[in-house]
Amino acid sequence: MASLTNLNPTSTDLVRKKKKSSASSSSSRRTIADSVSDSEINARWRSEKQQRIYSAKLIQALQQVRLSSSAVSSSPAAQKRGKAVREAADRALAVSARGRTIWSRAILANRIKLKFRKHKRPRTTAIPAITTVVSTGSSSSNRSKKRRVSVVRLNKKSLPAINRKVRVLGRLVPGCGKQSVPVILEEATDYIQALEMQVKAMNSLAELLSSYSSSSSSSGGGSALPPPPI
């Protein structure tokens, strides 16, 4: 219960890790770590383990939201609380990313900013200087790299449109509004997978909670997770 009052995400992270390691055997931890390092970066967010880690962080974050907002229970607070949950969920996601990506660092940095100045962060609409310089020569014939069958067509004429879209994309990925084209694309690739995992984790948590609340009044309700050990 002591960890619930801890508001620092990184330190709760540490607390959790400590708890995990003491709970699970060290041998199982090692094998998981090995499989993570072996797996491709793309699979990072798709593992069940990652979802479990995130779910734990999410639940922890939600507890904090609950604790901090339990005093206020008026009707406008409900909307605020939805937002607080959203922020907590995003922070948990960023912590799960362990600062390896720009988007996750941006989410965490944004929170610190919010702590000091309470107003909303101004949306940067400034157009970042992105110029995509394409190598001269025909695009498809002289590939220096191994000839992979590409699934994407790159039309030279649509480059300005592509740039525009990358910029829009950059604004959708936290902290990437002013990044370069390759960075935005890479961050977006990671961010999408993190979001997918987030949706999955939040969905199963919502299902779990609602199944419990329905099973307390009536019977039934599929249990996605094992029952609580008492």
Add this chain to the structure above:
Amino acid sequence: MSNRRSRQSSTASRISDDQMIDLVSKLRQLLPEIGERRRSDKVSASKVLQETCNYIRKLHREVDNLSDRLSQLLESVDEESPEATVIRSLLM
């Protein structure tokens, strides 16, 4: 720290065709709309990027909706109820 980074990269970045196609292909694989299509179907980079934006927006909406739902669910959780026990047990 992100400030320094963004300043660095705001200088014109150079990216080759291959690099661009590679990065966009990776994105395409993630998109439910066009990632599942046959490999032989070539999709324009522009289309992939458009779909990527749409997909992120969709995911954001889902997270928003789920946040509201979780918020409501948590509100209905009584400290002594089985749900609270579940939450606690998950935290331990």
